Amino acid sequence: MPAARSIRRFTAQVARRRAGAGLGEVLGDVYYAVVISAVGIGVALGVAGALRTALPHVPDEALPSGVSLPTVVAVLAVVVAGVVLSLAARLGPVGAGGAEATWWLTTPVDRRGLLRPTSLRLPVVAGLTGGAVVALLDGGLLADHGIGHVLRLGLGAALLCAALVLGAGHLQSHGVPRRATAVVGDLVIAAAPALALLAALAGWRLSALPDVPWWLLVALALAVAGLGWWLDLRLGRIRGRDLRESGSVATQAAGAVVSLDSRELGRALTDSAARPRRRRVRRMRLARGPVTALLVADLTVLLRSPRHLVQLVGSALVPVVVVITPQLAGPLGVVVALLVSGYVGMLATGEGSRRAEMSPAVDRVLPLSAQQVRRVRLVVPGVVMLLWSLVAFGAVGSWEGDPVGWLLLGVASAPVWGAAAVRAAFRPSPNWEGPLVATPMGALPGGVAAVLSRGPDVAVLGMIPVIICVVLGTVVPTVLLVQVGLSAIALAVASSTSTKTMMERLSEASEAAEKEKRGRA
Template structure:
């Protein structure tokens, strides 16, 4: 047998010039477009559809905000004890939004490269600045747009008519919001951990309502919100441009590991938003700023058996999530602030603050159940029945919502001149919040194999609304006595007894392990009866 000639595995070739980062980005985009099957016409149609939808939504929101401002009662001429002006509340909300934006920027990066970009781009011998420029621009531009819309709605809905004032406020808010994200990017390029940036935002978010309560107790308020002049905006724009230049020059200093982590979190968050999965979005934001190593560990002395171990696990998850603790505190202070503003302290305003703040607090307490739905390790290992597991999952949400109810309903009681009665009603409604948290955590995923409906966010399943309603439906129906009591501004024994009965029913519903809706179960029962009759 003849031996093969010793030939090199790789034939000699000439080395060419290393392509630029811009050409690599263009080649990647062209390859993705060629395999995506989308034409220029469909792309322009999607952009047009999304733009029109956003414009209509902003217009409707501005109209609703202006109508709300016109319907607000005038401020009382006599100063009331423990009260805030409307302008002070708007300032507090703007500061809280800045804290939330800084926290979100820290959790998402703000500069990252995920998926194929991290696997291919970061290892190439090219200038990394050119590769990361689109990712560095994306979040500041989005933050500027969202910040301008939200602050403009606040100003137009609570303080002034739409016009040049609102335009100046919106422009200033856009520049400040983009600047906050760029500051977070500068910190990321300087080696500041994403956890530290997110913690700074959480602290600012926590201090905003606490400072508002202190100001209300001291009797100090702002009479009017100063309008930012155009020269102030002209000064902010060069500062924003300087921050953008600094970030662009320091893009090459960001370690590849940080870029991969940020890109992974951002990709997970975008996928959760597109698929309308709030549970996955919460996991992405929580795990994105989690500490990689803990300096101390708890001995878990409260775990004395299967039931106590399950409750202890939920308590540890809540305690280790600083974002959810801040969320609980801020949600507890929202009804306090709303009830102290004379223009907002109407039955409808107090009711909306209770429901919205309660739902935000409730979602913070269900992290243990949401993680158990994703990875039911303890649920399978412990010798506990499935229904009992769900009841035990309600213990930590019930305890946390009991504390929330004492603070929130005490503020409503001060507004209605009956603090003990309202606290009793709030404690009686605590099981409803806990049951809604567990029911929302264990809800099934939408059926993406069925019929789809076209929306500005893409195609969604037809039954997605029924899936997302699991949890909020218990809040709406189980808190009917609270609705009636707030609208009537009084609490009586009948409403209290009815609330206790509805709380028991809510716990029974959330303890069920059946995932289908009532209509689906009725249809399945009819099909089974038909199949049995045919036999």
């Protein structure tokens, strides 16, 4: 029998031959990727530097209370670790999908040699991404040390992220369910803002991120190498079913990213950590008709997704952390916290609508029109985001000294988030049959930006009164009334079943008016 390495080489040769790409094209792609990565890092550093300049400057010794900016960066580093662990468990970390699972796993060869590149791919990607993010946070947002400190910190973060992925691979080789590892990562993410609040209550803060000595980096590198070598010895013990499941999830996620389908990406990450079977059966006694059946279904989908619950809890605590951080507690920081955390929380509430868009069979058999179904789907996201708004806007109101006014503004703006969630869930897919446009990310269909903006457009336009109030530092009654009107408009837009963009509607209206003028003439 041939060796596993020769099988991998043969497969790679056939793939390159059928792809028709020569050495020059491969080197050009590598060069292009390196240039784009460098440009992206430079832009991120510029944005972080501009944000650091725009934030209020408060010396560490003059902080009256709350947490310091280095403490917030340390909390964000914990979030990065939780995200790496959660994604590693959902995407593998070791898997074989498609042709690899069909052909490679059935051959009577050493499975270690077949899976070795796959077991190293995710730790390398996680290490590079995690190290770059932490280095950007330290060098761009803090900028209180030299380049050597930033590089050592980024290298340490990269090694820790790689170690987390390798640890998840060891758990997979021991038969630990991927769902359990993903839940641990989600809990780490949820614990990060809670740690910031505990630090504020205890009066504990960091004046700067600690420097990572070289001996510690060497020790981490040796530990990562040892974990990789140990995982390589255990690759043959991973069950074929686990490898196929992990590979199928990674393939589904990669296809969703290439096709710019965020809904499919969310389904891949959610279903990969879902419980395969339920020990208890819920009677759904609250479902008394078609309307209540939809409401119960949406609420059940939300409650059975730990990742979405973590999104809601963590995003609701972000504005609280921002307002208790004097170096972030300014109009810019509060606006960014409300918009970004609100959008992240909003995405967690629309899972029921996203599944209904993928499989509308249940909605079509109900004695409800399509518009009525959209209106019912607005209830659960609206109510959940109302609770989110009470926490977020309550913190902003305590910071501004007017809790009642800001709570009223939060209640008035909550329907906007629910409307954005439903509008984003039922947006049409990009038209890949039409002409393609050359972009830095490859060939994309025309009008893809208009499709992806459905949902975020409602959130941004509907939150303009909130932005005005944050900039003014007070809730103006006139602006509050405008917020009520915009929320009503957002609900009407989200309940509409039309898939056309605003530009297409205006174009059709102008054409109809032109035809009417010609008919009269």
